[in-house]
Amino acid sequence: MTPASSFVTHLESAIEPGVLLPHHVPQTLHAGRPLWVRYDLTAVASAMRKDSLLARAPTMWRYRELLPVEDDANIVTLGEGMSPLLDCPALARRFGLEHLSIKDESQLPTGSFKSRGLSVAVSRAKELGLTRLAIPTAGNAGGALAAYCARAGLEAFVFMPEDTPEVNRCEAALFGAKVFLVNGLIDDCAAIVRAGVERMGWFDMSTLKEPYRIEGKKTMGLELAEQMDWSLPDAILYPTGGGTGLIGMWKAFAELEAIGWLERGAGKPRMYSCQSSGCAPIARAFAAGERHASRFENAATIASGLRVPAAVGDFMILDAVRESGGEARAADESGLVELMSEACRLTGISICPETAVCLGVLKQLVAEGKVRPEERIVIFNTGAAQKYIEVMRNVEVPRIDRNEEIDWARLR
Numbered sequence: 001m002t003p004a005s006s007f008v009t010h011l012e013s014a015i016e017p018g019v020l021l022p023h024h025v026p027q028t029l030h031a032g033r034p035l036w037v038r039y040d041l042t043a044v045a046s047a048m049r050k051d052s053l054l055a056r057a058p059t060m061w062r063y064r065e066l067l068p069v070e071d072d073a074n075i076v077t078l079g080e081g082m083s084p085l086l087d088c089p090a091l092a093r094r095f096g097l098e099h100l101s102i103k104d105e106s107q108l109p110t111g112s113f114k115s116r117g118l119s120v121a122v123s124r125a126k127e128l129g130l131t132r133l134a135i136p137t138a139g140n141a142g143g144a145l146a147a148y149c150a151r152a153g154l155e156a157f158v159f160m161p162e163d164t165p166e167v168n169r170c171e172a173a174l175f176g177a178k179v180f181l182v183n184g185l186i187d188d189c190a191a192i193v194r195a196g197v198e199r200m201g202w203f204d205m206s207t208l209k210e211p212y213r214i215e216g217k218k219t220m221g222l223e224l225a226e227q228m229d230w231s232l233p234d235a236i237l238y239p240t241g242g243g244t245g246l247i248g249m250w251k252a253f254a255e256l257e258a259i260g261w262l263e264r265g266a267g268k269p270r271m272y273s274c275q276s277s278g279c280a281p282i283a284r285a286f287a288a289g290e291r292h293a294s295r296f297e298n299a300a301t302i303a304s305g306l307r308v309p310a311a312v313g314d315f316m317i318l319d320a321v322r323e324s325g326g327e328a329r330a331a332d333e334s335g336l337v338e339l340m341s342e343a344c345r346l347t348g349i350s351i352c353p354e355t356a357v358c359l360g361v362l363k364q365l366v367a368e369g370k371v372r373p374e375e376r377i378v379i380f381n382t383g384a385a386q387k388y389i390e391v392m393r394n395v396e397v398p399r400i401d402r403n404e405e406i407d408w409a410r411l412r
């Protein structure tokens with residue numbers, strides 16, 4: 001059974017709880033800060049049963065009642081979701097752990113978890129009659145917006161730093177977006193989008209500046225719970241840029257709790273927000289005990305998805321992390337390439353540099369006894385390694401000349 005309309009009741013200001021806004025019209029921020037999408041969870045609980053999921057397609061739209069689209073006809077999908085939760089025993093041993101799993105988002109459309117958020121955001125944009133969508137991006141969000149706009153027949157305008165990984169530039173252009181390279185960082189791109197909203201008739205699809213991307217990201221948490229038979233791990237490590245992934249998952253766990261779907265006594269995980277020492281505004285604010293993060297100057301990291309010097313949802317990330325008993329931490333930038341290749345070798349999974357950041361943080365947590373060997377740990381692999389040609393290019397591959405006698409000793 002799918003509902004004819006959504007169970008959304010309203011939107012609520014995240015910075016001023018109790019301030020409600022209607023969801024039938026396009027919304028952006030309130031008081032300069034993001035909005036939560038709220039549902040009639042009592043109605044969801046009676047409309048949706050665990051066993052009704054069994055007959056549904058293996059995409060994130062199986063959680064239809066917890067998603068904000070009114071009319072099924074407006075759903076813009078490329079089959080995203082139900083990424084595998086893979087047990088990684090060799091990697092676990094390497095870190096001195098017994099249970100380490102990776103939820104592999106590299107297998108999603110456009111090769112990153114960004115497709116979840118943009119599937120929902122573009123669906124809602126279409127439903128609300130928006131036609132020209134603009135986005136500032138550190139890379140993967142631009143490719144995903146371009147793909148979902150291509151699918152929906154909408155226009156996409158993508159603004160990215162000029163040193164964004166080449167594949168991100170190419171994919172966005174390939175899907176027909178108008179792509180622009182900016183000599184600055186993602187917040188410089190965001191300023192251009194903001195300035196063009198009135199003048200160019202764009203709708204601003206920036207992270208957290210429209211309310212629906214979180215709802216798509218939330219499905220990572222719903223899937224994880226379903227894949228773990230409605231329990232949750234002891235700790236989750238998640239790479240943090242703008243923060244939608246971590247915020248969305250924490251919202252998912254609260255909603256599952258509210259509809260009574262988590263097994264009795266199943267605690268919620270400690271959430272670890274992971275950044276690189278090259279761009280660590282959230283980790284820095286956490287260490288200082290602050291609720292808002294100041295801009296991180298001269299941000300530079302090969303984990304390009306995390307190159308977000310200032311996040312409009314900083315307090316939402318920090319609130320979730322603190323409420324969960326977790327931490328926001330930075331891994332050393334200089335160790336990322338080695339961690340990424342080691343993790344690829346030990347798992348066969350296409351691990352991105354952002355996930356290497358989580359491994360760097362995991363190493364610290366284990367060394368400090370903050371993660372214990374018998375705990376169940378889940379790391380999200382948010383994107384595919386092959387999108388980072390610039391990082392992978394360092395690998396030395398010997399050539400063979402077919403006209404010369406083979407030197408077999410070199411092939412050992």
Ligand SMILES: *Cc1c(COP(=O)(O)O)cnc(C)c1O
Binds near residue numbers: 112240352
């Ligand atoms: C965008 C991105 C992130 C950061 O995600 P947020 O939800 O914005 O914090 C992490 N990894 C990859 C590969 C990304 O593209």
